[in-house]
Amino acid sequence: MFLYNQISIINLWANSQKTKDILQYTYYLYIYQYKSIFHHIQDIYYRKAKEDQFRARSAYKLLQIDDSFQIFRQVERAIDLCAAPGSWSQVLVKKLTEKNYLPSESCRIVSVDLQEMAPLDHVTQIQGDITKKTTVDEILKKFNYQRADIIVCDGAPDVTGFHDIDYYIQSQLIVAALNICLMTLRDNGIFVAKIFKGSDIKLLYSQFKLFFNQVYFMKPKSSRASSVEYFIICLQYTPKISTLNFHLYTFLKEIEQAEKQKQQEIIDQETEKEQLKYYKFITCGDLSGFDEN
Numbered sequence: 001m002f003l004y005n006q007i008s009i010i011n012l013w014a015n016s017q018k019t020k021d022i023l024q025y026t027y028y029l030y031i032y033q034y035k036s037i038f039h040h041i042q043d044i045y046y047r048k049a050k051e052d053q054f055r056a057r058s059a060y061k062l063l064q065i066d067d068s069f070q071i072f073r074q075v076e077r078a079i080d081l082c083a084a085p086g087s088w089s090q091v092l093v094k095k096l097t098e099k100n101y102l103p104s105e106s107c108r109i110v111s112v113d114l115q116e117m118a119p120l121d122h123v124t125q126i127q128g129d130i131t132k133k134t135t136v137d138e139i140l141k142k143f144n145y146q147r148a149d150i151i152v153c154d155g156a157p158d159v160t161g162f163h164d165i166d167y168y169i170q171s172q173l174i175v176a177a178l179n180i181c182l183m184t185l186r187d188n189g190i191f192v193a194k195i196f197k198g199s200d201i202k203l204l205y206s207q208f209k210l211f212f213n214q215v216y217f218m219k220p221k222s223s224r225a226s227s228v229e230y231f232i233i234c235l236q237y238t239p240k241i242s243t244l245n246f247h248l249y250t251f252l253k254e255i256e257q258a259e260k261q262k263q264q265e266i267i268d269q270e271t272e273k274e275q276l277k278y279y280k281f282i283t284c285g286d287l288s289g290f291d292e293n
């Protein structure tokens with residue numbers, strides 16, 4: 001009886017604990033939703049984007065970068081990397097239209113993203129990964145092998161919450177974007193990309209300085225103060241050295257890969273040989289009646 005009472009008290013306590021947990025969870029969910037709705041209502045750029053029919057408030061970041069650096073002064077062909085949902089592409093369309101470079105029969109804006117993006121007039125879309133060489137080939141094909149005047153990249157990985165991993169993936173996107181520049185950007189072209197605060201700014205500066213005459217960092221005022229994002233703005237691309245560097249880099253990489261492959265083949269052959277080795281069968285146990293020959 002005593003034991004039964006104890007069990008029912010524990011059950012009662014556990015049930016009340018569960019209800020408490022559920023109530024607490026619902027409360028947090030409610031606060032979270034309320035906060036994010038409130039955040040949007042408060043956010044002037046969110047409202048402005050709705051009014052100006054931009055697909056995302058990020059459009060203003062690119063517009064503000066342009067206000068400071070006049071990045072669209074001589075732009076006829078543009079590449080938007082990591083473009084979805086497409087507000088930067090909308091800015092590109094707007095800027096090229098102002099200069100009467102659009103509409104045109106030939107392709108002038110190419111946008112790439114892993115995700116499918118709703119169609120946009122004057123924008124040629126590629127659904128692909130910017131870290132893949134095939135994507136670069138596709139971009140070049142769309143431009144009929146002509147080079148771009150500007151490349152923008154607002155790439156951001158799906159944040160895992162593990163800072164090191166997030167920074168690493170973000171930096172890989174920048175490396176991929178830079179590789180695309182090396183293969184598709186014209187002499188004196190412009191490159192703009194999102195970076196994360198906490199990235200090694202000095203290192204980034206010196207690396208990009210190898211390829212561009214001018215390198216700047218900026219946080220547009222439409223970028224939330226709480227966000228870790230910054231932008232790198234690179235002007236006057238100087239392909240002479242960089243293309244050579246890049247070819248040298250790919251050449252060395254190819255050699256490295258070929259060597260790795262060769263080593264792997266040798267290892268595979270060795271293992272296969274080991275496995276095929278003939279082992280003499282030795283019987284064990286009572287061998288008194290056994291004649292080997």
Ligand SMILES: C[S@@+](CC[C@H](N)C(=O)[O-])C[C@H]1O[C@@H](n2cnc3c(N)ncnc32)[C@H](O)[C@@H]1O
Pocket residue numbers: 055056058059081082083084085086087088089112113114115128129130131154155156157158173
């Ligand atoms: C912040 S959003 C870009 C917003 C966009 N600039 C705009 O204004 O609408 C980041 C995008 O990066 C894309 N992305 C992340 N990794 C990528 C990759 N490896 N290749 C292509 N796109 C990638 C994501 O799919 C996502 O749509």
